[in-house]
Amino acid sequence: MHGVPHLGNFAGSVLPAELYHRYLDLVGKENEFVCGGDVHGTPLELEAMERDKDPREIKDKQNKKVKEAYESLNVDFSIFSDTHSDYNRKQTHDMFEELYCTGLIHEKTQNMAYCINDERFLPDRYVEGECPHCGGLARGDQCDDCGKLVQPSEIKNLECQICGENNIEFRDTDHLFLDLTAYKDELKDWVENEEPVPENMKEQVLHDIDEAEDRSITRDQNWGFEIPVERVNQRIEEENLEVDKLDAEKYDNKVLYVWFDAPIGYIGFTRELYDDKDKWKKHWNQDAETVYSIGKDNTIFHTVIWPTMLLGASNEDIEYSLPSYEFIQQYLMWEEGAFSKSRNRGVFIDEAVKHYPADYWRFYIAKMLPTNHDTNFSWKDFESEVNNVLNDTVGNFVNRT
Ligand SMILES: [Zn+2]
Ligand SMILES: [Zn+2]
Structure with a gap:
């Protein structure tokens, strides 16, 4: 995420996850709410180049801004990190090795x-x-x-x-390239039988699974995780595997693409939370329930690509669980138009909390969550809901009890 998030970002992914996390705490179910920035995109590398800075410095500053913005809305993360950590590097290389050695990654x-x-x-x-x-x-x-x-x-x-x-x-x-055709039947069974996505998204998800092909997972750039050529080649040799070795020289100047290690970040954050003690596995193995909260523009990554990676990277060390449920939000619109950073439309969180208390925003955005269809933020509605419902009805109710 680039810069300070706006209320659309809050509604689209963070708030639904956080409300679910608080609910699980209330009913006494052990859970962790892991979140963080996916920081390996080209905009960050470009900015670093323009300003003659180390990309790590820029990502640290940006991620701090994002974290502070959400914390100003009292978001209760178990951990908020970013995808450029040693924990995530290790998890990314573990999964890459498994996917490559089982023949799910090939060169084109x-x-x-x-x-x-x-x-x-x-x-x-x-x-x-x-x-x-x-x-x-x-x-x-x-x-x-x-x-x-x-x-x-x-x-x-x-x-x-x-x-x-x-x-x-x-x-x-x-x-x-990652082969997205290998588990089509498993993925369709999962969508039909486990009901991991909202009913209104089911048809599109099944269509996306059908249409899926290969997807490139490397880029010619410097910012990102290196490709673990040496350990992959070593394993191919040791186990006498029937896949081609990677050409070390060729992959020296390439890195893994942001969308390969971004979803792996969910596991990377969990490993970081537990300082890499084996305890992280109980949140990701077959006994675990994993619940995701995403905006609809990220659907294909969480319903085709990520589940394929989880299935393909499972081994005797850990068999990953597929997502139990994904909250997929539609869009929160801003006075009938889209929130837009480049066009400066909408309210950014740092501005929002200067004008009204965090609870006003949490209440109103929770009420306006675009769960089944797009919803519309309007100042008039915000004022009337906060005055009439939050302060009069809920306020009186709380005072009386
Ligand atoms: Zn040029
Ligand atoms: Zn055009």
Whole structure:
């Protein structure tokens, strides 16, 4: 997450999880509420480059801001960390090794933008230009204006975000891909029988499982976790496995992509919480119940990619449990439009708590949770709900009891 979160972020993932955590505490069920920032994206590396800083310094500052914002709304985390920790690195490498050695990760060649000036590939948001559909600003693989997915090779007047020039050509580069087709039957059974997603999302999730293909999990950049070539190759040799060894030189300048290690962060945070003592496993093995809270834009990562990783990375050491339930929120709209950081629409948490007490926000956002459909924040409604329901009805009720 980039910068201070807004109330839409609070409604979309953090508040539902926190309310569930408080409920479990109330009924005396042992539970942990783990959360943190996924910090390996290209925007952070770009910012570090622009400001000539270490990306770690920027991620520490940003993550601190996010944590403080949620704590100002009295969010009761068991732990709030980020995905660039040694705990998460270890968990990521454990899972990568298992997935690679069982044949679920394989190499493919991609044609990618390459800056001749900077002598490097330009993944994701390292390139910008004119959208071929609407003429708006296309960044990486998506247009900011019309929202359509685009191929970087279709973007007009492609510009390198490092040097700002157009000296770009397309070159082949090898990357690693995760096979998302291996467990389609298991995933469909899980969705049908375990009911892990809200009814209104079920059809889309089954469709996504059907459509899933391979997905690239590495990038030509420096910021991120290195690929554990040595330990993988060692195991292939020791166990005489029938998968190709990784080319150490080739993968030296590549890292794992943010969306590979981001969901692994849930386990990384748990390992961090327990200082890596084996106790973390009881929250992730077959006896555990794992409940997630996400916004609908993150659905495919939690219903196709992450469950595939959990199934594929299970071994005799730990058999991971699939998600028991996922709260998937629709959007909280802002006065009939979308919250937007770039367009500065909506209320950011640091501003919100300057004007009203945390409990006003917690009450109103909890009431407006976009659980089955988008809901709309309006100042008028906020004032009337806080005055009439929270202060009069609930306030009187609490005073009388
Ligand atoms: Zn467009
Ligand atoms: Zn360049």
